[in-house]
Amino acid sequence: MSGKYLAATDQNFKAEVLDSDKVVLVDFWATWCGPCMMLGPVIEELAGEYEGRAVIAKLNVDENPASAAQYGIRSIPSLLIFKNGQVVDQMLGAMPKNMIVQKLDAQIG
């Protein structure tokens, strides 16, 4: 089941990620990053599976350098989990889906 993820940007980051009342997973990615391209379909599946329970977002670092710099991203893919505007967990590299699910579920409670 593939769903609609949120396309996070420098402009909507505060409103859609930081001010969200749900747990938000943000995938920092770019088109030229092989592991990001492998992770992409997993993120889209998660967007479907977590619909209504969490926000699943992708942020293109090429187009949104300010957000990437703000969170000190120096390696992608990087997955950050936000809760009440704070980073509560993060993962580096193309992670297996079940590990992302575990970390997300731990934050959703």
Add this chain to the structure above:
Amino acid sequence: MASNVHDLIIMGTGPGGYTAAIYTGRANITPLVIEGFQPGGQLMITTEIENFPGFPEGIRGPELMARMREQAAKFGAQFVGGSVTDVDLSKRPFLLTLEDGRELLTHTLIVATGANAKWLGLESEDRYRGKGVSACATCDGFFFRDNKVFVVGGGDTAMEEAIFLTKFASEVVLVHRREEFRASKIMSLRTKKNPKISMMLNEVVDEILGDGQKVTGIRLKNVVTGEFSEHTCDGVFLAIGHSPNAGLFKDQLELDEQGYIKTKKHSTETNVQGVFACGDVQDTGYRQAVTAVGTGCMAAVDAERFLESIRG
């Protein structure tokens, strides 16, 4: 029960795994291919491949792997996402457990799990991973625009990474523990000629320095004089070779001292009949995409012959 037993499972989707899938698929064996942790393998994180025969203009790694996958699918290979977490090769059929707990049975197994980048093993390296320490220039070079970075290593990968990083970084320093490079002449020459790249030879990394948030420098030790030196930098890229992904088979297949799966000479047979290994996980000498393709084909032929022999 018998209908649940696969004829062939292939673990891994680098050039070796895909080639084995193409050949066995074409021989009507219908392989089940388990994609593994990094579908497409190491070539997914490379840029241009210049030495794969048939592509005089070069081809991008991810594109080559997408084409191999398409070719395997065309001949009937089936794909399963995820990784194998457990194997039991002590009874037949062989039993494989996937990360979601699913169990698969198979008469033959081709291990094409490849190799992964080695790390130095420093605590500081682990602390700053993703905060300036990286083993993938193509993934992370972008974040080091106008920065100074160090590349550690002396093989072709190190040269490629150093050259790639000059697209972003203002200064690239190549650190190598020896006087001579293991890299090919063409790559060494290109690196030496690049005005943005300087070299520090006979130096090993003693520590990666940081401010708690990110990398700020590197401490090197000269292996000839024993002297330490500290240098400021924003990133450290490691290209110090690869180690085989064979940990899962430690007590079940014969491995060499470095952890590579042992195969019989001029064959892909392991010490367990019906289990074959191809590509980087068994290649101590060459480790090229082309040699993985070669041994992938060998594994397919070996597995096919074995299946014929047990069917009588």
